[in-house]
Amino acid sequence: MTRHRRPDEEDDDEPGLLEDSFEGTCPHCGESVTLAIDPSGGDHQEYVEDCEICCRPWLVTVSAGDDGAFSVTIDPS
Numbered sequence: 906m907t908r909h910r911r912p913d914e915e916d917d918d919e920p921g922l923l924e925d926s927f928e929g930t931c932p933h934c935g936e937s938v939t940l941a942i943d944p945s946g947g948d949h950q951e952y953v954e955d956c957e958i959c960c961r962p963w964l965v966t967v968s969a970g971d972d973g974a975f976s977v978t979i980d981p982s
């Protein structure tokens with residue numbers, strides 16, 4: 906796979922301590938997807954994001970539990 910990246914993008918592969926990621930399944934196409942969660946966005950977040958596989962929109966709901974772990978739901982939007 907050939908994919909051109911600008912040199913200044915490669916640093917993004919550093920282990921991210923500020924972001925959590927969540928692995929889920931697209932409700933439209935069934936592909937496995939990884940979402941980046943921004944913990945600084947609050948204990949409850951809701952936003953629309955497009956699937957990078959099929960480009961259809963998800964309604965993503967993020968909620969933080971008492972232990973600080975995030976639970977994420979992806980609904981078809």
Ligand SMILES: [Zn+2]
Nearest residue numbers: 931934956959
């Ligand atoms: Zn999809």
